[in-house]
Amino acid sequence: MATAAETRAMRRAIELAARGLGHTSPNPVVGCVVLDARGEAAGEGWHRRAGGPHAEVEALRAAGERARGGTAVVTLEPCDHTGRTGPCSQALIAAGVTRVVYAVADPTPVATGGAGTLLAAGVEVEGGVLADEAAAGNEAWLTSVLRHRPFVLWKYAATLDGRSAAADGTSRWITSPESRADVHRLRAEADAVLVGSGTARADDPQLSARTGDPGVAQPLRVVLDSGGTAVHPGARVLDDTAPTLIAVARDTDTSHLAGTPAGILRLPRAADGRGLDLAALLGALHERGVRSLLLEGGPALAGAFLAAGAVDKVVGYLAPVLLGDGPAALTGAGISTITQALRLDVTDTVRLGPDLRVTAVPAVPAVPTDSEEN
Incomplete structure (x- = not known):
């Protein structure tokens, strides 16, 4: 059982891991704290970027000889393979660490096995x-590994009466x-941000x-x-700030974009003929290394993603404003009766100026009891 010092160190490691958000994809975010033989913090580190040293290596370097006989506390099971860097399991053994405490087992076939080694x-x-706290911090990477698609976060802004704009469109x-x-x-913090044609x-x-940070990814x-x-x-989306990808139907003429920096992604149309196949879109983005996708499109695009079961988290910014009329924040989700409503579990609420930010995830359906089934 983890000691109090190890639990404190794990909380610190989770904080350190979060510093890598937006920089490590397609790798996970990982934090590590090394405790010396007396249980005191000797070194810490986090995975700063893909291809760079892993968190364990950074923490071991900081700890130096104090790592010998000590404990490594890490948010993800140490890797056991050689990629752009060597296996962390071997680095920990070579440093003389006698105990390793980790939060989440590595689910990737190529990297798992560090605990056994x-x-x-x-x-x-x-x-x-x-484990739950560490997994929440690594939700995008874990989702991509287990579902073979990016983690999708839908962000929207609305008035308290659920309007995304006034009646005149402003x-x-x-x-x-x-x-x-x-x-x-x-x-x-996202690998990619997505809007639809209406928003564009x-x-x-x-x-x-x-963000004001010149090093922002x-x-x-x-x-x-x-x-x-x-x-x-x-168009502003074609400036040199960041790369741009335009997803179009396979038979679409894109000659007007020749000479622009935009990449073209050709996809099959949706089965109902409206829009594009979202599963194909997410699969193509995953192949390009996108592990987290911020959905910023309008209400119809959000509805299409929700109808497809492809929204993993919702962040709503609610302003203390009433409009009465105007477009709703969400349309076309395929919900026609209250029994079909997508129930959410609220995980966080924060005041931002006069607004309220609500974070929620799709609720796990309750398992009916025998009496309810009958």
């Missing part, structure tokens, strides 16, 4: 410490500067992460535009 070398190993600004700054944080036409968005900008009519040369 450590045990075979005589290192004491304990897994599952603060929407700037429903929410506060604090909320808008938080959206840029979400963009910086109406707003001419740039879709960049403007910019997401891939994706526009879902089956007919290829929403983006034209000179």
